[in-house]
Amino acid sequence: MLSDERRQTIAEIKKAVAALCDNYGEDYWRRLDAERGYPTEFVREMTEAGFLTALIPEEYGGSGMALLDACAILEEISRRGAHAGACHAQMYVMGALLRHGSDAQKAAYLPKIAAGELRLQSFGVTEPSTGTDTTSLKTVAKRDGDVWKISGQKVWISRVEHSDLMVLLARTTPLPEVSKKTEGLSAFIVDLRSAIGNGLTVQPIDAMINHHACELFFDDLEIPLDNLLGQEGKGFRVILDGMNAERILIAAECVGDSRYFIEKSSDYARERVVFGRPIGANQGVQFPIARCHAETEAAALMVERAALLFEAGAPCGPEANMAKMLAADASWKAGDVAMQTHGGFAFSREYHIERKFRETRLYQIAPISTNLILSYLAEHVLGLPRSF
């Protein structure tokens, strides 16, 4: 249960985020979506206001907020019709550096990230031939004198063209030589500014949503030995440690999407008159919206619970996963109901619904698909046999 004081703080954070979002109305996002543009000004203003550096401790120049505060920021961005996909990674990719970086790495990067001088908003894990089976990934990093040489391919890596640094996962010990598949993977910090064109080729993917996702081709890219993040061979842990926070943050974003759709649906159902009365006077129209409201508020409670456990340093894997799944389901359903409520006008880009509908669909698949969450719950919470 949140204290009144904490609720007040969260309400104030949301109010400040909403005020900033008001400078970037929905037509701004519609234009970027059509142009496949990046919200450079919005991200800069969010960073300068300290919102995207929410989770960087104050000693490194960040805002030093707790996870639930960061959740409030992403939720409100989504709620205002903005696309939080351009913002969330700044919050959680940095966590890998904070938790596993050496003192020198943290001192070199974190203050600059907090000041908005460096952008660490890219995270390279997924590969075309292995997908969700992360430990089978094929990108390799080999020591060669005083550098690591990286070869392989990644796919769907977001914001690479709008980031200075990327956290990359690659195999450093071949799979047949490790006792567990999770061993022998290592995480690296790649400086994209020097890498692109010098062993790293970036190819944007023409995708359904404006997420700036790219395919990456590594051809003996050389990076300094010092760019290893955490221990060699323990990179899977680096990635795993950030997953709960990432899931909770994404879940908050979905709650924001859902509340956006519910508000839009309710407004439209009150105003749109057909057969001489508002469509919202029909229970066939109002019940689906009311159900979405109930499901969204339940998901929001799970987000809050997961975030509070995380803040307390308590285990929160099941709650983080359930929050992500329930919130993604709620937002997807609320998006569908918003489409139905708006009738034919839902298809007009002017109403913005179809853009958010496309955007929120992502969270059934990324950063983890619903099936993988269910398999985690089945195996690790319910004790059912491992399925893969």
Ligand SMILES: Cc1cc2nc3c(=O)[nH]c(=O)nc-3n(C[C@H](O)[C@H](O)[C@H](O)COP(=O)(O)OP(=O)(O)OC[C@H]3O[C@@H](n4cnc5c(N)ncnc54)[C@H](O)[C@@H]3O)c2cc1C
């Ligand atoms: C817009 C976008 C942005 C992205 N950004 C990033 C990023 O920045 N960095 C990054 O590393 N990745 C990113 N991804 C990749 C994303 O994390 C993956 O797409 C996702 O993890 C699923 O992997 P896959 O696409 O290879 O699906 P697959 O692994 O091929 O799975 C396909 C389907 O099969 C199901 N499935 C697979 N195995 C099982 C099983 N054992 N049991 C039940 N069902 C199963 C999955 O649930 C899924 O529905 C992004 C993806 C998109 C679309």
